[in-house]
Amino acid sequence: MRRSWHAATLGLLFLINPEPGGAAESEAGRALLEKNCGRCHALAPGTPSPLSQAPNLWIVLRSYPSERLEFELSEGIGSRHKDMPQIQFSSEEIQKIEDYLAKE
Ligand code: HEC
Numbered sequence: 001m002r003r004s005w006h007a008a009t010l011g012l013l014f015l016i017n018p019e020p021g022g023a024a025e026s027e028a029g030r031a032l033l034e035k036n037c038g039r040c041h042a043l044a045p046g047t048p049s050p051l052s053q054a055p056n057l058w059i060v061l062r063s064y065p066s067e068r069l070e071f072e073l074s075e076g077i078g079s080r081h082k083d084m085p086q087i088q089f090s091s092e093e094i095q096k097i098e099d100y101l102a103k104e
Pocket residue numbers: 033036037038039040041051053054055057060061077078079080081082083084085087
């Protein structure tokens with residue numbers, strides 16, 4: 001009896017206090033990428049990009065060390081592709097994008 005109470009309490013604590021960077025943030029990060037980059041780039045593992053020359057961002061951005069990712073997202077990622085917009089994300093937006101990319 002004691003033991004199951006203990007488990008229930010732990011479960012409750014987890015519900016009340018979810019880890020930072022929860023599902024809502026990572027969903028928001030994905031939506032940001034979807035809106036700004038999704039018409040050319042694939043954003044999820046194993047999906048082809050709408051524009052065949054554009055690399056899958058899930059793979060490319062996750063391969064960047066976090067300092068570089070933050071730098072690129074805040075400065076507007078450079079590209080040889082003339083149509084690619086130079087979007088500068090705010091630090092709040094970058095946090096959300098990182099939460100999305102950190103997801104398994
Ligand atoms: C109009 C289409 C288009 C849009 C929109 C677009 N890209 Fe790209 N992007 C490309 C193409 C094509 C390439 C591959 C050729 C190149 O590097 O220029 C590319 C390459 C990249 C690369 C690899 C650069 C490298 O040095 O290897 C990154 C990272 C990238 N894009 C990020 C983004 C992000 C982040 C967004 C949204 C803010 C975005 N792109 C929006 C077309 C696009």
